[in-house]
Amino acid sequence: MNKFLISILSMAAAATLFASECELTLTTSAYVNWNAVNASKKAGLYDAIEKENNCRLKIVYYPDYLQSLNYFSTGSADAVTVTNLDQMTALASRPSVSVVLQDYSNGNDGLISRHGKSVKELKGQDIWMVTKSISEQLWVKIAQKEGMDPYRDVTIKHMDLDSNLRAAYDAGKINNIVTWNPALEYLVQQTDSHKTLASSADFPGLIVDMIVMGKNVADFDKKAALLRACWDRTAEVVHAGRGKDYNAFMTAIADDMGSSLGEAKTMLNGAKIFTPTEETDFYAHELPELQKDTYKLAADNEFLAESVSYDLNGVKGGDKATPQSVFFEIH
Amino acid sequence: MRFRFGNRAQIPLWEKILLGVIPFLFAALLYNHFATQRLIENPRDKVLPSVSKMYHSMSEFVMKTDRHSGKQQFFEDLKASVISLIAGISVAFVLALFIGITAGSYPLINALVMPIITVFSAIPPAAIVPVLFMIADPGYELSILFIFMALFFVLVKDIVNQIHKIPRNLNTLLFTKGASELELGRENLYMILPGILQSLKINLPLVWFALLYGETLGAQNGLGTRIFILKRFSANDIIFPYILVITLIAVTVFYGIEFIIRKRYAWYNGDEK
Numbered sequence: 001m002n003k004f005l006i007s008i009l010s011m012a013a014a015a016t017l018f019a020s021e022c023e024l025t026l027t028t029s030a031y032v033n034w035n036a037v038n039a040s041k042k043a044g045l046y047d048a049i050e051k052e053n054n055c056r057l058k059i060v061y062y063p064d065y066l067q068s069l070n071y072f073s074t075g076s077a078d079a080v081t082v083t084n085l086d087q088m089t090a091l092a093s094r095p096s097v098s099v100v101l102q103d104y105s106n107g108n109d110g111l112i113s114r115h116g117k118s119v120k121e122l123k124g125q126d127i128w129m130v131t132k133s134i135s136e137q138l139w140v141k142i143a144q145k146e147g148m149d150p151y152r153d154v155t156i157k158h159m160d161l162d163s164n165l166r167a168a169y170d171a172g173k174i175n176n177i178v179t180w181n182p183a184l185e186y187l188v189q190q191t192d193s194h195k196t197l198a199s200s201a202d203f204p205g206l207i208v209d210m211i212v213m214g215k216n217v218a219d220f221d222k223k224a225a226l227l228r229a230c231w232d233r234t235a236e237v238v239h240a241g242r243g244k245d246y247n248a249f250m251t252a253i254a255d256d257m258g259s260s261l262g263e264a265k266t267m268l269n270g271a272k273i274f275t276p277t278e279e280t281d282f283y284a285h286e287l288p289e290l291q292k293d294t295y296k297l298a299a300d301n302e303f304l305a306e307s308v309s310y311d312l313n314g315v316k317g318g319d320k321a322t323p324q325s326v327f328f329e330i331h
Numbered sequence: 332m333r334f335r336f337g338n339r340a341q342i343p344l345w346e347k348i349l350l351g352v353i354p355f356l357f358a359a360l361l362y363n364h365f366a367t368q369r370l371i372e373n374p375r376d377k378v379l380p381s382v383s384k385m386y387h388s389m390s391e392f393v394m395k396t397d398r399h400s401g402k403q404q405f406f407e408d409l410k411a412s413v414i415s416l417i418a419g420i421s422v423a424f425v426l427a428l429f430i431g432i433t434a435g436s437y438p439l440i441n442a443l444v445m446p447i448i449t450v451f452s453a454i455p456p457a458a459i460v461p462v463l464f465m466i467a468d469p470g471y472e473l474s475i476l477f478i479f480m481a482l483f484f485v486l487v488k489d490i491v492n493q494i495h496k497i498p499r500n501l502n503t504l505l506f507t508k509g510a511s512e513l514e515l516g517r518e519n520l521y522m523i524l525p526g527i528l529q530s531l532k533i534n535l536p537l538v539w540f541a542l543l544y545g546e547t548l549g550a551q552n553g554l555g556t557r558i559f560i561l562k563r564f565s566a567n568d569i570i571f572p573y574i575l576v577i578t579l580i581a582v583t584v585f586y587g588i589e590f591i592i593r594k595r596y597a598w599y600n601g602d603e604k
Contacts, residue, residue, distance in 0.1 A: 066563050070562060070565075073565045074565070075378070090563050092564065093378075094565075095375075128469075132560070133563075151399055157551060158551060158556070159469065159548070159549045160547045160548075160559045164460060164549070167464050168464045168469050168548075168549065171461060171462075172465070173468055174469060174549075216373075304564070
C-alpha cells in the first residue's frame with residue numbers, strides 16, 4: 001500500500017512538474033545519429049535529464065528528411081536535426097542557431113550502384129538523389145575528385161523523398177543512387193553485387209550533422225541546455241560501448257532503424273561522433289573554413305532556391321567555443 | 332412576383348456575380364491580414380509572402396532558364412503536367428468505358444471483374460508506392476499511373492451503375508426492332524456519356540491530388556515537382572503562383588466539361604429548348 005501511495009504521489013509530482021512548463025519539440029528524420037536521439041529517448045536515457053532541466057523533450061519523427069526540414073521552417077518545431085549545408089539552404093527562411101554539433105559523416109553518406117564497379121563507369125548514366133541537398137554536395141565532391149564534370153558526365157535525377165529513393169532502387173527501377181544510412185546499409189546488404197562506389201569516408205569532416213534551434217524560440221537557453229545535455233548523454237553511451245544503458249540503447253536504435261544489432265553498430269561507426277573536446281576543436285578550427293567552402297559550393301551550383309539570396313557575412317561563429325555554447329548562427 | 336430569398340429566388344446576373352466575388356474578396360483580405368502580421372513580426376518571413384513579392388518573384392522565375400538544359404523551367408513544368416494529365420485522364424476514361432459497359436451489359440463479365448475492381452478501388456495508391464515502382468518507371472509513367480488509379484475504379488463503378496439504370500424495356504425494344512449488339516452498345520454509350528462526364532467533372536480534385544503525388548515520385552519536370560522542390564526552401568512566393576496556375580487549369584477543365592455536356596447533351600440537364 002505504501003509503495004502504491006508513493007508511486008501515485010511521485011507520478012502526481014512529476015505531472016505537476018511537467019505540466020507547469022517547458023516542452024521542447026525536436027523534429028528528426030531517418031539518419032543513424034538522428035535515430036540515435038529517438039532511440040535514447042525510447043531507452044529512457046533522457047528521463048533523468050528531462051527532470052533535471054525541468055523541461056520535456058518531444059520528438060516528432062518523419063521518415064523523410066525534407067519533411068522534417070519543412071516542419072521546422074514553418075515554425076512548428078523548436079529544433080531540428082540537419083546538416084551544415086542544409087542549414088544554410090533549406091532552413092534559410094527561419095533564422096536558426098546550431099546548438100549541438102553531433103558528428104561528421106564518415107561513410108554514412110554514399111553513392112551505390114547496382115552494376116557499376118567504379119565511379120568513372122557511371123559516365124552517361126542517371127544518378128538519383130535528393131537534389132540541392134547533402135547528396136548533391138557529396139556527388140559534386142566525388143565527381144571533382146574523379147576528374148569528372150558532376151553535371152555533364154552524368155544525368156542527375158531528382159527524387160523528393162529519401163524513402164521513395166530506397167523503394168525505387170529496391171524495385172529495380174533505378175540503378176545508381178546517392179543516399180545515406182540506414183538506407184545505404186540496407187541496400188548494400190540486399191545482394192553482393194551492390195557496391196558502394198564512394199562515400200563520405202573519402203571526405204571526412206565535409207558533412208557535419210547537428211541539432212539546430214530556431215532563434216525565436218522562447219526559453220532559448222534552457223532548451224538549448226536540454227538538447228546539449230541529451231546529446232552529450234547519447235554520445236557518452238555510444239563512446240562507452242558497453243553497459244546496461246548501452247545495450248538498451250542499441251536494442252532501441254536497431255529497432256528504430258529496422259536493422260540488426262550488427263548493422264546498427266556498422267552504421268554508428270559510419271559517423272565520427274564528437275567527444276566534447278573534439279567538438280570544441282572542430283568548431284574552433286575547422287568549421288569556419290568548412291562553412292565558407294560549403295556556402296561557395298551551394299552558391300556555385302544553385303542549391304539555394306531561386307528566391308533565396310544569402311550573405312556570407314551572415315555566417316558567424318558564436319563567441320565562446322565551449323561545449324555549453326551555441327555554435328553557428330545563420331541569419 | 333419575384334422572389335429574392337427562398338428556394339424560388341430569381342437573382343439577376345449582376346447580383347450573382349457580386350455574390351460570387353464576395354467570398355474571394357474575404358479570402359484575399361484574410362490572407363493580406365495574416366501576411367502583413369507575419370511580415371511585421373519577421374520581415375524575412377516566407378510562409379505568407381506579400382502579393383507584390385509573389386508577382387516579382389514569379390515574373391523573374393518565368394523568364395529564367397535552367398542552367399543545364401537552357402530551357403525555361405516554368406514552361407517545361409507546365410508542359411509535363413498537362414501531358415501527364417491528358418494521358419492519365421484519357422487512358423482511365425477510355426478503359427473505364429470499355430470495361431464498364433461490358434461489365435454493365437453482360438452479367439458473366441460483371442461477376443468476373445466487379446469484385447476485384449471494388450476491392451482494388453479501396454486501396455489508396457500512396458500506400459503501395461513500393462509496389463507501384465515495380466510496375467512503372469519513376470517519373471511520368473508513375474504520375475500517369477497514379478491518375479489512372481485515382482480515376483479508373485471510380486468511373487467503372489459509376490458506368491456499371493448507370494448502365495443498370497437504363498430501362499430494360501428500351502433495350503428489349505431496340506433489340507426487337509433489329510438492332511445488333513454493337514448498335515445497342517452504341518445507343519447505351521450515348522445515353523450514359525453525359526452522366527460519366529459529369530462524374531469525371533466531380534472527381535477532378537482526385538486527379539489533381541494524384542498528379543501532384545505521382546510527380547513527387549521522380550518526375551523531373553512538372554508543376555507538382557517544382558512545388559515540392561521549392562517547398563524545401565519555403566519559396567512560397569513562387570509556389571503560390573504555381574498553385575494559381577494549377578487552379579486555372581482545373582477551373583478551365585471543369586467548365587470545359589460542363590460546356591460539352593450543355594452543348595452536346597442538352598437533354599441531360601433537361602434544358603432542351
